[in-house]
Amino acid sequence: MKFSITLKSSNKKTGPCVVIRSSQDTCPITCPFRDGGCYGRALPYIKYRWDAMPDTGLTFGQLLDQLRELPIETIIRYGEVGDLPGDGRKIDAEKLRQLNQVATDHRLAMWTYTHYHTTSYGSENLALIREINKDTNYFTINLSTEGVIASPGDDPITTVLPSDIGLKDRDIIACPAALSDKITCSTCRNGSPLCWRKKRPIIYFSAHGSQKRKVNTFIEGEL
Numbered sequence: 177m178k179f180s181i182t183l184k185s186s187n188k189k190t191g192p193c194v195v196i197r198s199s200q201d202t203c204p205i206t207c208p209f210r211d212g213g214c215y216g217r218a219l220p221y222i223k224y225r226w227d228a229m230p231d232t233g234l235t236f237g238q239l240l241d242q243l244r245e246l247p248i249e250t251i252i253r254y255g256e257v258g259d260l261p262g263d264g265r266k267i268d269a270e271k272l273r274q275l276n277q278v279a280t281d282h283r284l285a286m287w288t289y290t291h292y293h294t295t296s297y298g299s300e301n302l303a304l305i306r307e308i309n310k311d312t313n314y315f316t317i318n319l320s321t322e323g324v325i326a327s328p329g330d331d332p333i334t335t336v337l338p339s340d341i342g343l344k345d346r347d348i349i350a351c352p353a354a355l356s357d358k359i360t361c362s363t364c365r366n367g368s369p370l371c372w373r374k375k376r377p378i379i380y381f382s383a384h385g386s387q388k389r390k391v392n393t394f395i396e397g398e399l
Contacts, residue, residue, distance in 0.1 A: 177202050177261060178233025180225070181242050185253070189353050191360025193251040196239070198258030199229040204291040205264045208322055216257035226257050236261060236271055243278050251369065252279075253361055254288035260317070266297040267304055276308045279315040287316040287372040289334055306331065309374055316372050324378065334371065334379045348378040 178199045185195040203210065216226045234242070246252075254275075261271035279286045292301040305317045309332065316332055324335040326347060335348075352370060353359045361369050370379060 177236065178229045179236065179239040179258075180229060180233050181239060185256075187256070188357075189360060190253050190256070191362030193253055193360075193362040194246065195256045196252060196254045197226065197229070197256050198254075198261070199233060200226060200258065201230075201264060202259045202262055203264060204259055204262075204295050206294040207259075207291040207320075222257065236274075240274060240278050243275075243284065244282060246282065246284060248283040250282075250284050251362055251367065251372075252284055252286040254286050255290075260288065260290050260292055262292060262301075265295045267292050267301045269304055272304060272308060276312060276315045280312045284314055285368070285372055286314060287318065287369065289318045289320040289371075291320050293319050313374075316374055318371055318379075326378075332371075332374050332376070334381065337380045337382055348380055349376075351379055351381050354382060 180197045182195045182197075184192045186192075187195065200216070207214075209215075215222070217223050243252075261268040261275065278284070290305065292298070293305060295301060302319075305319070308315060308317055318332045318334045321333055321335040323337065324333060349370075352364050353361060361371070364370055365373075370376060
């Protein structure tokens with residue numbers, strides 16, 4: 177597995193925060209968007225860089241070294257493409273704990289989303305995810321879901337819903353950046369991004385972009 181890091185993102189949704197990407201071999205084989213709807217394959221320039229990552233990317237050790245050089249309280253979006261360190265079925269527990277330790281030691285505000293809880297090792301992966309989420313306030317791992325509108329427990333959850341949906345419920349809220357072009361991950365909640373917070377409602381993202389129709393079709397089947 178390989179990684180890349182951008183110290184000042186030009187992504188209009190994330191804003192100028194630090195962004196980390198991981199190679200395609202980290203993606204859980206159960207991700208419903210592998211065959212359509214994947215952000216990493218939606219735009220040619222993103223797909224080109226992602227495809228090249230096995231040859232051009234950083235090793236995990238090199239990624240950790242770069243994270244250690246960042247100022248404290250740096251906002252980091254891990255996994256703009258890709259997922260947690262792992263082989264597509266099982267999270268690499270040692271690497272995930274190392275990543276968490278660096279975030280904690282250097283007080284880095286880092287968050288991500290994962291489908292690893294849905295694989296054949298789902299129970300084991302979920303236990304590890306919960307271990308990290310309970311261990312620190314600096315690294316938050318959101319469970320990625322589709323069509324979920326009620327939380328089954330205390331885990332931080334994000335979900336994807338059809339593009340035409342409109343919900344008003346105290347248990348689920350829209351991504352603030354999807355509601356206003358003036359809000360990005362970097363500015364969300366005055367520099368304390370909602371997805372980084374562990375205690376909050378489910379956050380939903382509406383299907384959008386060039387593969388919106390494929391995503392809508394899949395999610396409508398889940399509701």
